[in-house]
Amino acid sequence: MKPDTTSPDATTADLPLETRAALGSGRDFWTTKDVAGVPSITLTDGPHGIRLQTGATDHLGLAGSLPATCFPPAAGLSQSWDPELVERVGAALAEEAQAADVQVLLGPGINIKRSPLGGRNFEFYSEDPHLAGTLGAAWVSGLQSGGVGASLKHFALNNQEDDRMRVSADVDPRPLREVYLRAFRQVVEDAQPATVMCSYNAVNGVPVRHNRHLLTDILRGEWGFRGAVVSDWGAVGGRVEAVRAGLDLQMPSDGGGSDAEVVAAVRSGELDEAAVTTAADRVAALARNARAARREGASFGDDVQQAHHELAREAAARSIVLLKNDPADGRHILPIADSGVTGSVAVIGPFAETPRYQGGGSSHVNATEVDSPLEQLRERLGAPVTYAAGFTTDGSGRNAALLAEAVEDAANADIAVVFLGLAENQESEGFDRTTIELPAGQLSLLRAVRAVQERVVVVLSHGGALELGQVKRSAPAILDGNLLGQGGGAALADVLTGVVNPSGKLSETMPARLADNPAYLDFPGEHGHVRYGEGLFVGYRWYDARELGVAFPFGHGLSYTTFAYSEAFAQPDDDGDGITVSLTVTNTGKRAGREVVQAYVAVPDSAQVRVPRALAGFGSVTLEPGESSDLEIHLDRRDLEYWDIRADRFVLEPGRYVVHLGSSSRDLRAEVEVDLEGEEVAVPLTLQSSLGEAMAHPAVAQALGQAMAAFTGGDGDGDGAATGEALGVDMAKMMASIPLDRIVGFSNGAVSAEQLQQLLDAANHH
Structure with missing residues (x-):
């Protein structure tokens, strides 16, 4: 589905003013109005699965929903670092949306994970704008290839839940442009989503819904967005000013009150009638294009359900990160099949029996089926498998009897697989976290198990970053599952047993402690304002600049095999605006595997404030043992330039660019340099010049x-x-x-x- 507001069919200028105004607000919670030949369309949550309410929609949109495939949420899927896979997931979501007669799916969420405390971080891809933008564009392309419109959200700087409907994100121009708008720019320019969702919050004191600079000057004027701007649900207060700023569709319905306000504002001369016509044109074009893309006879039958469940399993397996895999008794703990296990395997933790596979809130999907890690391990392992809960997820986590049972099982087994993590009520839309620590009861269990069992594997389930110091000290092997969707149980069993070689990479830093994170002193703000005091130094850029130790760095992820890099080379593009990097990757181990090569750029001689290194590209290769392959990674100008506050535009600085190639942000294995001609910024001398x-x-x-x-x-x-x-x-x-x-x-x-x-x-x- 491609937005096209230039079509003659989208013209609404001849319609009565009241009709044009009515097109700019919803009919009910999830649908638009069917008026004057403009069809009604359905918009619904969510990014990792269809959440379409059954029956009549309720006022809050919280009623039960139809069964749908729950793919890994963005926090989990992002760990795949695989745009092609993300695009396939988007295409599968389009199939289900077509079957459910849904025209716009509300996603993807690409807001930057500014703080690990963000309650909705599980819906977002990364702390890095290049990774978020690349995966977000892939998701939109996949979805819209199936005739279903995307709603890129939440534009912009929606980085916390605390006071989210009012808070002003106060940010300087460079981080605004280079970090927080960077991913949105990429998705708009590369994939043209059908809609962009306006966020609740304000930016530098101006509510986004009233921010013409964001909604019109930047989004449309600079980036060339052609679709409709839709509000987050309940985000609009003062629709007249919102229409003037560039908002096209207010959701959900407010009973027609704001329609009357718009008409009255035009009659009084307060609002230019052309703004109302423009908004109506965009909504009409969206509706007509969406209806034209409907696929009659689309169904979500058993065969499609099974195919999508298999895709959910594949996506989950590719998104699992092997954080640690130290040897015990001379052998690596994982995979279990190669670790010398001859006796029983003790599986511990309620997340093994009842997995935590998605986040809470508006994106919660009614999954068609859910794989249990415990059941899947029992199917795959030849050895006996015991199970003990060990702790509860009701808040306390502590239970002496459960702990004793788990310790006994661990002592009598050859290996213990301990599932730890956060329950759904500990991270959700609507509130921010106050800590990144695992519950104390879980850590007590881990210490007790480790005291009686040398071979311990920890499997983590969570939607946001965790403090993992105690886990890292206690467990020789750690798998990060994040949130893996309905196929996560089978995926975890595949990786644990060695059927799948892990290739996932962290998409956000796991800090050593909460106090080290860049937003620590400013999050979540006070008195309606939150200051983005860390500036450009978000995520790994902060930890690198301050040379802080972390539990696990951005981009980290081990494998059951090993890889070597060689013959790295870089050259500027013919137009001088980008860099193409090439290298040879060799599988030096004994298993087939996939390696994600990450390219970080530094500008060491820059006259500007620069971060030590920033991700500017990545690519992957899948190799058999002993096999080598050439890999080419293109670094786009958008990831090399900086926002010059004097010229009020992006500038490609002339000079030396150093590209570091690595397996993580701190496992850098090759370095190449290239000189770019760039452009000089001519700043006029004035009497205020130094x-x-x-x-x-x-x-x-x-x-x-x-x-x-x-x-x-x-x-x-x-x-x-x-x-x-x-x-x-x-x-x-x-x-x-x-x-x-x-x-x-x-x-x-x-x-x-x-x-x-x-x-x-x-x-x-x-």
């Missing part, structure tokens, strides 16, 4: 020489007596920061303001 800035211009420097001599005691050639040595200062450095208009006073009449301005005008002219 002396240092002016002296960098040869003509200005020469003309200012005599004036400088008047108050330095020299002769204008730089070797005067008043060098500052007697005062113990570097006179040149001290004076470099003086604004030019102060030179008039300091020169003791040697130069006038008029002479200085003439000099600057001449310099700027050249």
Whole structure:
């Protein structure tokens, strides 16, 4: 489905004003109005599965929903680092949406994981904008290839649940452009989603729904968005101002009250009628395109359900991250099949029996079936499998009898597989977390099991980052399942037993402690404002800049085999706007496997504030043992440029770019350099420019020489007596920061303001 607001069929100018205004708000909770030949369409949650309510929609949209495939939520799926797989998931979601007569699916969520405490982080891809943008574009492409529109959300800076409907995200221009809008730009430019969802919050004091700079100037003017802007559900207060800013569709229905407000505003001259017509045109085009893309006879029968469940299993298996795999008795713990197990396997933890596979809130899917890790392990392992809960998920987590049973099972087994994590009521839409620690009862269980069993594997289920120091110290092997959707049980069993070689990589940093995270002192703000004080240094960029230790770095993920990198090479694109990197990857182990190669860019000689390294591209290869393959990774200009606050635009800085190739952000194995021609930013000299800035211009420097001599005691050639040595200062450095208009006073009449301005005008002219 491609949005096309230029179609003559989308013109609504001849309709009565009341009708045009009515097109800009919903009919009920999930559908738009059917008026004047414009068909009604259905929009529904969610990003990792269809959540279509059964029967009549209720006022809050929280009633039960039809069965649908629950694919891994974004936090889990992102760990695949596999755009092709994400696109296939999007295409499968389109099939189910077509069968359910849904025209727009509300996703993907690509907001940056600014803080690990974000309650809705499980719905978002990453702390890194390039990874989020690449996977988000793949999801949109897959969905819209099946004739179903996407709703890219939540635009913009919706990074917390605390006070989410009012809070102002106060952010500087560079992080706004380079971090928080970067992924949205990529998805819009590369995939053209049918809609973009306007978020609840404000940005720098202006509610997004009223923010013309975001909704019109940037989204449409700079990025070329052609679809409709729809509000998050209940996000619009003051629809007249929202229409003026560029909002097209208010959801859900408010009973027609805002329609009347829009009409009255036009009649009174408060609102330009053309804005109402434009919004109506966009909604009409969305509805007509969506209806035209309907596939008659689409069904979600048993064969499709089974195929999608298998895809959910595949996606889950590719998204599992092997965090740690130390040897015990001379052998690696995992896979179990190769670890020398001859006796029983003790499976411990309620998440093994009843898996945690998705987050809570509006994206909660009524799964068609759910694989149990315990049952799947029993099917796959030749050895006997025992099960003990060990703890509860009711809040306390502690139960002496359950603990004793689990410890006994572990002591009598050859290996213990302990499932730990967060229950659904501990992270959900609607509230932020207050800690990233696992419940104390779970950590007590792990310590007790480790005391009686050397071979311990921990399997983690969670939607947000965790503090894993205790787990890392206690368990020789750790698998991160994150949230894996309905096929996660089979996927975990496949990886544990070695049927699947793990290839997932972390899409966010696992910090050593909460206090180390970049947003720690500013999150979640106060009095309606949250300051993005960390600036550009979000996620791994912060930890690298401060050289902080982490539990597991961004991009980390081990394998049951090993890989070597060689013959790395980089060259600028023909147009000079990007870089193409190539290298050879060799499987140096004994198993077939997939390696994700990550390319991080540094600009060491930059005149701007830069992060140490930033992800600018990635690619993967799947190799048999001993096999080598060439891999090419393209680094786009969008990931190399910076936002220049003086020029108010993106700039590709000229100079040396260093590309680090690695298996994680801290496992960097090759380094290549390339020089880019870039572009110089011409900043006019003014009387407020500094002396240092002016002296960098040869003509200005020469003309200012005599004036400088008047108050330095020299002769204008730089070797005067008043060098500052007697005062113990570097006179040149001290004076470099003086604004030019102060030179008039300091020169003791040697130069006038008029002479200085003439000099600057001449310099700027050249």
